[in-house]
Amino acid sequence: MGVNLTKGGNVSLTKQAPGLTSVVVGLGWDARTTDGRAFDLDASAIVTDADGRAVSDQHFIFFNNKTSPEGAVTHSGDNLTGEGGGDDEQITVNLASLPAQAGKVVFPVSIYGADSADSNGQTFGQVRNAFIRVVNSADSSELARYDLSEDASTETAMVFGELYRNGEEWKFRAIGQGYSAGLSGIARDFGVNV
Structure with missing residues (x-):
């Protein structure tokens, strides 16, 4: 069983799994009952x-750019509803294949189309059971998990x-930092031209 983290907590994946070369980062959530509009x-x-x-x-990997240039980071594809148990979306990271200058891989989650999210009034305050977990690709063992519990109403x-x-x-570090500027705001903060 992996380490359960709280916001700001971290764990050495390498110590958890000596010889670790690749991980699957699973992200999951459930949308609260809203007014019936799609929630992606x-x-x-x-x-x-x-x-x-x-x-x-x-090196900004998402549903329209599913693989990093060297193939080290791969997105499994878009889950439009978040329905069902387990991971809703997965991102595989081959640690050994990351470019030498890579120091971090950051995992944002956004409500599809920040503009439409704003106009629909959809926020992370309407999301429940959100989590991120890190799984060893070699044996499918969960190394770390962070269950988000913060109120992110805006x-x-x-x-x-x-x-x-x-x-x-x-x-791996549990962050849980909200952004009201949507995914494009996060991307800009990390120096991505969007």
């Missing part, structure tokens, strides 16, 4: 350098967590 959340990943700047615009996007390099180790 999208997971993404941004590969950054140690200073938190995107390695390149192509935010249309959130950074759930991040993988980061610390010397020779890979660690």
Whole structure:
């Protein structure tokens, strides 16, 4: 069983699983009952350098750009409803194949189309049972999990967590930071040209 984290907590994945080379980051959520309009959340990943700047615009991985240039980060595809148990979307990260300048992989989740989310009044305050988990690709064991419980009543996007390099180790940090500027605001903050 993996480590359950609280906001701001971190764990060494390398110590949890010596020889770790690849992980699957699973993200999940359920939409609260709303007025019946469609509610679509999208997971993404941004590969950054140690200073938190995107390695390149192509290192912003999401439903329209499913693979990083070197193939180290791959998005499984878009789940339009969040229905069902388990992971709603998954992003595979081959740690050994990341570019040398990669220091972090950040995992934002956004309500599809921040503009439409704003106009529909949809926010993360209407999301429940949200989580991010890190699974060892080699044996499918869960290494870390963060269940988000914060009230994000005005935010249309959130950074759930991040993988980061610390010397020779890979660690995972639970973040849970909301953004009212949507996914484009998060992307701009990490230096992606959107």
